[in-house]
Amino acid sequence: MSSYQPYGYGGGFQPPSFPVVRLRGLPFNCTDIDIFKFFAGLDIVDVLLVNKSGRFSGEAFVLFAGSMQVEFALQRDRQNMGRRYVEVFRCKRQDYYHAVAAEVNYEGIYDNDFHGSPPPSRGKRYNDKDQMEYTEILKMRGLPFSVKKPEIVEFFGDFKIVEDRIHIACRPDGKATGEAYVEFTSVEEAKRAMCKDKMTIGARYVELFPSTPDEARRAESRSRQ
Numbered sequence: 001m002s003s004y005q006p007y008g009y010g011g012g013f014q015p016p017s018f019p020v021v022r023l024r025g026l027p028f029n030c031t032d033i034d035i036f037k038f039f040a041g042l043d044i045v046d047v048l049l050v051n052k053s054g055r056f057s058g059e060a061f062v063l064f065a066g067s068m069q070v071e072f073a074l075q076r077d078r079q080n081m082g083r084r085y086v087e088v089f090r091c092k093r094q095d096y097y098h099a100v101a102a103e104v105n106y107e108g109i110y111d112n113d114f115h116g117s118p119p120p121s122r123g124k125r126y127n128d129k130d131q132m133e134y135t136e137i138l139k140m141r142g143l144p145f146s147v148k149k150p151e152i153v154e155f156f157g158d159f160k161i162v163e164d165r166i167h168i169a170c171r172p173d174g175k176a177t178g179e180a181y182v183e184f185t186s187v188e189e190a191k192r193a194m195c196k197d198k199m200t201i202g203a204r205y206v207e208l209f210p211s212t213p214d215e216a217r218r219a220e221s222r223s224r225q
Contacts, residue, residue: 018093019045019064021073026058027082035062036175038081042069045146046204050099061096063203065146100203134187138194139211140180143168144202152180155201159193160185167216170223181216 023035032047043065050059064070070090077088140152149166165183170176184190190210197208 017067017070017090018096019067019070020091020093020096021062021064021070021088022091022095023060023062024058024087024089025084026056026060026086027084028056028058030056030058030060030081032178033171034081035060038079038086039073039076042072046144046202048096048099048103051103061091061099063096097203100205103205134191134210135212136184136187136190137211137213137216138182138184138190139209139215140182141178141207141209142204143176143178143180143206144204145176145178147176147180147201151201152182155196155199155206156182156193159196160189161193167220167223169219172222179219181211181219183216 026049027034030049032049035047036044039062044062045065046061046063048061048063050057050061062073064073074088074090076086078085080086143152147168149163149168152166152168153161153163162183162185167181168176169179169181182193184193194208194210196206198205200206
């Protein structure tokens with residue numbers, strides 16, 4: 001008999017697991033910023049607060065930069081946030097992706113038979129956006145916190161953007177808010193780019209909204225404070 005052991009058995013090589021944890025028992029007024037503070041010192045890529053029927057459920061998924069970060073995160077199990085102690089436990093990649101999909105479903109963007117790729121119909125909200133007044137600037141929301149300008153340039157690869165007029169919004173502590181402002185070469189080009197609404201960057205569905213130069217300037221000055 002050969003002594004060969006398949007991967008994952010007998011202490012052999014195991015591929016690194018998807019670096020995500022699930023939190024339970026969060027305060028109902030919890031925000032992304034509270035979760036960043038709870039895991040201070042760790043490298044967070046994404047935070048997804050789980051809503052049920054439009055209300056925060058007290059659960060969240062946190063995606064880290066690597067599996068070693070997950071080990072450190074698990075050591076914070078049963079530590080307090082406010083007056084509540086928070087459970088931190090391992091979960092599977094599929095749990096995280098299902099939560100992302102459920103969040104999109106709840107917003108009424110996709111049909112109920114969502115299976116991972118956006119159907120052609122964009123639903124009612126997109127039509128609402130169609131009626132809004134456009135400038136040459138679009139606001140992006142729901143970006144991965146680790147997003148960089150080249151990823152945004154690639155996302156809008158089929159459209160003419162002004163590359164030095166991409167602003168990724170940050171909080172005063174320098175952490176990204178998950179929002180960005182992108183200037184296009186014309187109002188028409190910005191309108192055409194709206195077909196990218198609810199497409200993905202990484203594992204996140206990115207929402208697009210018409211914006212204004214004034215709103216973009218205010219976000220930029222807040223980031224500099």
